[in-house]
Amino acid sequence: MAKEQDKILQKYTGNEYKYGWVTDVESDTLPKGLNEDIIRAISKKKNEPEFLLDFRLKAYRHWKEMKMPEWAHLKIPEIDYQDMVYYSAPKQKAGPKSIDDVDPELKKTFDRLGIPIDEQKRLAGVAVDAVMDSSSVKTTFKEKLAELGIIFCSFSEAVQNHPDLVREYMGSVVPYTDNYFAALNSAVFSDGSFVYIPKGVRTPMELSTYFRINAANTGQFERTLIVAEDDSYVSYLEGCTAPIRDENQLHAAIVEIVAKNNAHVKYSTVQNWYPGDKEGKGGIYNFVTKRGKAQGNHSKISWTQVETGSSITWKYPSVILMGDNSVGEFYSVAVTNNHQQADTGTKMIHIGKNTKSTIVSKGISAGYSNNSYRGLVKITKNAENARNFSQCDSMLMGDRCGAHTFPYIETENRSAIVEHEATTSKIGDDQIFYCNQRGINEEDAIGLIVNGYAKEVINKLPMEFAVEAQTLLQISLEGSVG
Amino acid sequence: MLTIKNLHVSIEDKQILKGINLEVQKGEIHAIMGPNGSGKSTLASVLAGRNLFNITEGEIIYEGKNLLEMAPEERAREGIFLGFQYPVEIPGVSMMNFLKTAVNEQRKHRGLEPMKSSDFLKMMREKKDLVEIDSNLTNRSVNEGFSGGEKKRNEIFQMAMLDPRLSILDETDSGLDIDALKIVAHGVNKLKSSENATIVITHYQRLLNYIIPDRVHVLYDGQIVKSGNKDLAIELEDKGYDWLRKETQAG
Numbered sequence: 001m002a003k004e005q006d007k008i009l010q011k012y013t014g015n016e017y018k019y020g021w022v023t024d025v026e027s028d029t030l031p032k033g034l035n036e037d038i039i040r041a042i043s044k045k046k047n048e049p050e051f052l053l054d055f056r057l058k059a060y061r062h063w064k065e066m067k068m069p070e071w072a073h074l075k076i077p078e079i080d081y082q083d084m085v086y087y088s089a090p091k092q093k094a095g096p097k098s099i100d101d102v103d104p105e106l107k108k109t110f111d112r113l114g115i116p117i118d119e120q121k122r123l124a125g126v127a128v129d130a131v132m133d134s135s136s137v138k139t140t141f142k143e144k145l146a147e148l149g150i151i152f153c154s155f156s157e158a159v160q161n162h163p164d165l166v167r168e169y170m171g172s173v174v175p176y177t178d179n180y181f182a183a184l185n186s187a188v189f190s191d192g193s194f195v196y197i198p199k200g201v202r203t204p205m206e207l208s209t210y211f212r213i214n215a216a217n218t219g220q221f222e223r224t225l226i227v228a229e230d231d232s233y234v235s236y237l238e239g240c241t242a243p244i245r246d247e248n249q250l251h252a253a254i255v256e257i258v259a260k261n262n263a264h265v266k267y268s269t270v271q272n273w274y275p276g277d278k279e280g281k282g283g284i285y286n287f288v289t290k291r292g293k294a295q296g297n298h299s300k301i302s303w304t305q306v307e308t309g310s311s312i313t314w315k316y317p318s319v320i321l322m323g324d325n326s327v328g329e330f331y332s333v334a335v336t337n338n339h340q341q342a343d344t345g346t347k348m349i350h351i352g353k354n355t356k357s358t359i360v361s362k363g364i365s366a367g368y369s370n371n372s373y374r375g376l377v378k379i380t381k382n383a384e385n386a387r388n389f390s391q392c393d394s395m396l397m398g399d400r401c402g403a404h405t406f407p408y409i410e411t412e413n414r415s416a417i418v419e420h421e422a423t424t425s426k427i428g429d430d431q432i433f434y435c436n437q438r439g440i441n442e443e444d445a446i447g448l449i450v451n452g453y454a455k456e457v458i459n460k461l462p463m464e465f466a467v468e469a470q471t472l473l474q475i476s477l478e479g480s481v482g
Numbered sequence: 483m484l485t486i487k488n489l490h491v492s493i494e495d496k497q498i499l500k501g502i503n504l505e506v507q508k509g510e511i512h513a514i515m516g517p518n519g520s521g522k523s524t525l526a527s528v529l530a531g532r533n534l535f536n537i538t539e540g541e542i543i544y545e546g547k548n549l550l551e552m553a554p555e556e557r558a559r560e561g562i563f564l565g566f567q568y569p570v571e572i573p574g575v576s577m578m579n580f581l582k583t584a585v586n587e588q589r590k591h592r593g594l595e596p597m598k599s600s601d602f603l604k605m606m607r608e609k610k611d612l613v614e615i616d617s618n619l620t621n622r623s624v625n626e627g628f629s630g631g632e633k634k635r636n637e638i639f640q641m642a643m644l645d646p647r648l649s650i651l652d653e654t655d656s657g658l659d660i661d662a663l664k665i666v667a668h669g670v671n672k673l674k675s676s677e678n679a680t681i682v683i684t685h686y687q688r689l690l691n692y693i694i695p696d697r698v699h700v701l702y703d704g705q706i707v708k709s710g711n712k713d714l715a716i717e718l719e720d721k722g723y724d725w726l727r728k729e730t731q732a733g
Contacts, residue, residue, distance in 0.1 A: 436554035438584035452574030
């Protein structure tokens with residue numbers, strides 16, 4: 001039987017990462033290394049106001065005093081922070097206003113990624129901020145959204161045009177002191193997206209950001225900030241890819257969400273950074289801090305993530321349930337194959353009364369990979385009638401991978417009801433054979449089984465992306481049956 | 483339709499089938515009986531193409547083709563159906579989606595277009611009525627949380643949907659109460675035609691009260707030691723497998 005597994009494994013591991021090419025484009029790049037001069041240079045390039053430079057420098061000084069966290073179930077090779085470029089932007093005219101100003105090479109790049117930034121070609125239902133390396137290339141449908149008072153632009157533009165909003169909210173959910181990677185990001189972040197939904201406005205289309213790493217030896221440090229005023233709604237999606245390279249590249253991002261009274265923010269991620277090759281060489285280190293503050297009464301923040309890429313993932317999209325009757329949700333599918341490692345989960349911090357959180361985590365491990373769920377449900381003293389339901393499922397493919405669950409529950413209020421369910425399953429030869437015997441080949445059988453397992457989460461994605469996510473799951477796992 | 487010649491099969495150096503010969507014509511129902519460990523389920527698995535075994539000798543010809551060269555999914559598309567002894571659960575995959583995929587694979591193999599959703603639903607309804615299956619089974623995930631009896635009935639329902647030429651039912655009667663047994667037998671009888679054939683593998687004679695076989699074979703220690711008509715099953719029930727053991731040893 002072992003022989004048979006090997007054969008199947010071999011048959012499919014030839015699958016190539018589809019997005020592994022590089023765009024040949026002239027870049028404006030700062031020298032390698034991290035110090036206060038580099039930070040000042042980034043700030044200067046972006047023509048930032050004084051407060052932002054101060055923020056960066058404070059973060060940097062704080063970061064220097066910190067140590068890399070070691071509590072995750074991950075083996076992270078030492079990272080030389082001086083051997084990395086912190087700013088590299090494709091050269092183009094400052095702040096392109098029309099599609100004709102965008103370098104055709106960049107246009108082609110995003111076309112090839114299936115994310116055309118030309119509004120004429122774009123699905124009518126989605127607005128995109130396209131970010132390559134350290135800067136935003138183009139934001140679509142900006143004018144149309146502006147008619148409703150919605151601000152959707154790159155972070156750099158927000159700094160120029162809406163400095164008061166940036167100043168008020170940046171760091172209000174994830175302070176630069178929060179953790180090692182958050183401090184690093186706060187010091188060197190270069191771009192990202194900014195979303196502001198005014199009171200009572202429902203966003204008429206999906207907003208999305210597409211992150212592309214292109215330059216070599218460059219870290220990507222973007223920041224996203226979403227502010228949803230009272231009674232507003234936004235559904236936001238991010239996607240990401242990177243070229244195939246033998247060196248590891250660091251991606252350390254921050255996402256902050258603020259939801260006021262009755263506001264609902266739905267944030268979905270399809271993460272497909274280059275995962276490294278089948279021997280574990282190369283790939284992106286994806287160390288991300290994502291947190292939402294459900295500040296208003298009856299506010300709601302939902303995270304949905306489909307994680308298939310990156311060689312190492314460290315991320316815990318969380319919700320602070322401050323408002324009374326606020327709701328936090330986390331739906332996750334995390335796939336690891338070959339030598340990938342993931343330590344991912346969520347934190348639900350219940351503070352307001354009658355708050356409710358739901359956690360559904362589906363891990364899939366294959367090859368030699370390690371996949372951990374880590375979650376905290378915290379019910380603070382005054383959080384009367386808090387409810388949490390957590391379900392953590394793990395699926396194993398083959399016998400060389402690992403699945404781990406680290407659920408933490410801290411309850412300081414006796415009225416809380418916290419439920420936790422966990423299962424572990426295996427894609428068995430017998431399941432595959434059952435499908436084969438009904439005329440379904442192995443590839444399609446894996447697709448069926450994995451998508452069945454992940455259905456609860458996939459169903460939470462916006463329709464346009466659910467199909468893509470299904471295909472991605474199947475591709476990431478082909479050949480990992482055992 | 484099916485010819486098995488001198489089939490020898492082993493698993494990890496242990497010889498399980500030791501020279502099986504069997505000839506099945508279309509329109510026939512064959513019963514294969516035998517004690518536990520005689521190799522009945524191995525034979526079923528080998529016919530369906532399960533990859534756990536070494537075929538050390540012999541051949542299987544199905545509809546003029548060398549069956550042993552065909553992948554399991556190919557055999558299925560060519561009309562071989564295995565009713566599993568232990569049907570597998572596939573959580574989150576609806577019966578509807580599963581069967582639609584299966585039916586369309588078969589159609590593709592025959593050069594036909596995928597079935598329209600409305601036609602597929604209609605076919606589901608008809609087949610459900612034909613084999614008298616509760617309609618809620620098909621709204622659930624494949625075998626998930628099904629009782630033993632429901633799983634077996636679901637196998638018969640899938641058999642009806644896929645309309646196979648050769649069905650192999652591996653101990654489909656095991657673990658069934660008498661009502662469920664009747665439903666399963668009724669399904670098999672309904673689906674019988676002059677164009678298809680069925681191999682019923684069973685430990686007990688009682689299923690053969692409801693499915694009347696044309697031929698009965700007794701598998702013992704990896705060989706077919708006796709073949710006969712339906713009366714052989716009754717004789718076997720009376721005298722037990724010990725009778726055969728003695729007879730085989732004497733012979």
